Amino acid sequence: MNNPTTMNxxxxxxxxxxxxLLTAGxxxxxxxxxxxxxxxxxxxxxFSATLGSSYGMGQLIFKMTTLLLVGLAVAIPFRLxxxxxxxxxxxxxxxxxxxxTGTMLPESIPPxxxxxxCTLAAMAAGACWALLAGVLKVQCGVNEVIGTIMLNFxxxxxxxxxxxxxxxxxxTVHTSPIVKAAAIPTLYKVTGWFxxxxxxxxxxxxxxxxxxCWFLLFHSRFGYEMRAAGLQPDAAQxxxxxxxxxxxxxMGLGGAAAGLGAANIILGYKHYFEAxxxxxxxxxxxxxxxLAGAHPLWLIPSALFFGFTEYGGLTVNALIPKEIFxxxxxxxxxxxISFSALEKxxx
Numbered sequence: 001m002n003n004p005t006t007m008n009x010x011x012x013x014x015x016x017x018x019x020x021l022l023t024a025g026x027x028x029x030x031x032x033x034x035x036x037x038x039x040x041x042x043x044x045x046x047f048s049a050t051l052g053s054s055y056g057m058g059q060l061i062f063k064m065t066t067l068l069l070v071g072l073a074v075a076i077p078f079r080l081x082x083x084x085x086x087x088x089x090x091x092x093x094x095x096x097x098x099x100x101t102g103t104m105l106p107e108s109i110p111p112x113x114x115x116x117x118c119t120l121a122a123m124a125a126g127a128c129w130a131l132l133a134g135v136l137k138v139q140c141g142v143n144e145v146i147g148t149i150m151l152n153f154x155x156x157x158x159x160x161x162x163x164x165x166x167x168x169x170x171x172t173v174h175t176s177p178i179v180k181a182a183a184i185p186t187l188y189k190v191t192g193w194f195x196x197x198x199x200x201x202x203x204x205x206x207x208x209x210x211x212x213c214w215f216l217l218f219h220s221r222f223g224y225e226m227r228a229a230g231l232q233p234d235a236a237q238x239x240x241x242x243x244x245x246x247x248x249x250x251m252g253l254g255g256a257a258a259g260l261g262a263a264n265i266i267l268g269y270k271h272y273f274e275a276x277x278x279x280x281x282x283x284x285x286x287x288x289x290x291l292a293g294a295h296p297l298w299l300i301p302s303a304l305f306f307g308f309t310e311y312g313g314l315t316v317n318a319l320i321p322k323e324i325f326x327x328x329x330x331x332x333x334x335x336x337i338s339f340s341a342l343e344k345x346x347x
Contacts, residue, residue: 013293020335021305028328037320049315050308056315058187058197062269063307065203066091066261068299070285072213073130073258075294077144077250079217080230080243084251086133086148087258088282089155090126094259096159097125098266099273100167102178114181119205119263126259127252129155134251138244144251152282163275174274184268200268202260207300209257214296216253226250258282284310290333305332 029039050056073087101121105114133147167175187199217223229236229243237243265277288306292298309329313322 013298016339017291017293017336020332020339023335024328024331027331028324031324031327032320035320035324042316042320045316045319046308046312050312054193054195055197056311058194058199059311060304060307061187061194061199061203062197062264063311064300064303065199065206065264066281067285067288067303067306068206068210069257069261069264070282071288071292071299071303072209072296073126073254073282074286074289075292075296075299076213076217076254076257077130077247078289078294079227080247080250082134082137082144082230082247082250084130084133084148084254085145085283085286086130086151086255087285088278088280089148089152090129090255090258091261091265091278091282092152092155092159093129094122094126094262095266095277096162096273097259098122098262099175099178102182102267102271103176105179105182107179107181109179109181111181114179115184115263115267118178118182118267119260122262122266123256123259126262127256130251130255130258131248134248137251138247159273160275163273167273172274174270174272177272178267182267183271184263186268198269200264202264202268205260205263209260210296210299213253213257217296222249258285287329287333291336293336 029043032039032042050060070087070091073090074084077084098118098121101118102114105117129151130148133142133144133151136142136147137144163173163175169176184200184202186197187194187201187203188196190201215223217227225236225241226246226249228239229241229246233243261281266273270277284306288299288302291305292302306329309325313325316322
């Protein structure tokens with residue numbers, strides 16, 4: 001039977017989030033009006049080009065997939081009060097590793113084996129990159145914010161150097177394509193839905209990852225100990241919970257989720273690694289996690305919202321600057337944090 005207190009908190013969280021999005025949308029409408037455009041026409045065109053279009057829905061799902069995974073990279077460590085802002089670097093290392101693995105496989109390899117090897121390689125690269133920050137935190141006391149920021153720059157430097165001087169096809173800024181067997185099929189090819197869009201089966205992997213993390217965090221002893229270590233590390237240590245071990249586990253699991261994002265970008269869409277392949281989406285994952293309250297299941301609608309504003313903004317960019325919709329994203333986060341703080345103050 002559900003705890004009434006838990007249900008009330010869930011309802012309140014939903015109300016706060018909804019009120020924040022509604023307020024941010026209202027401010028965005030005001031800005032559009034001040035720019036000399038009709039907000040109703042702009043929003044109508046956005047909805048028509050995204051939710052009202054098969055291709056637009058596919059673009060929305062494609063963007064949501066990577067955002068969900070980099071959001072998990074932030075949300076899982078956050079349960080231990082660790083702020084992993086290295087999702088961009090972890091995604092970058094995963095993408096490069098997936099592309100390199102895919103180019104080295106033999107053409108005769110079965111598709112399932114090829115996709116599995118490339119995906120696991122990407123997850124391992126992301127996990128290892130996150131664990132570096134975790135080890136620095138646990139063993140040397142280096143703040144994880146500083147560690148992950150620096151590792152983002154190092155990941156950009158390493159992948160940029162290897163691409164430019166060793167693996168790029170001459171006169172291009174991308175690697176050789178992965179073998180055909182390693183390409184994840186698009187949803188359009190499998191189902192006939194989302195016409196010619198980049199949405200692919202890695203979306204199922206992303207949702208499965210979110211469900212797995214939800215189960216681990218809230219329905220397993222491992223997750224209970226992890227959350228306990230985050231809430232009261234000293235008490236958890238006294239109770240026999242190894243807080244350092246759980247910190248490393250959380251960082252590794254978060255990094256693996258970010259690395260899995262490479263399956264969507266590299267294996268499902270581009271089929272090679274190129275300069276700027278991740279497009280800074282790892283940083284957007286921070287805001288996705290904040291809007292979701294670092295809850296694995298809430299990350300799904302949060303990622304959908306950010307995917308909608310990002311792609312929807314592009315569809316009306318000829319009428320209104322897409323940067324206006326970056327404002328609605330930032331406002332939503334600020335308002336959620338502000339309303340939540342006010343609620344706790346007057347509780």
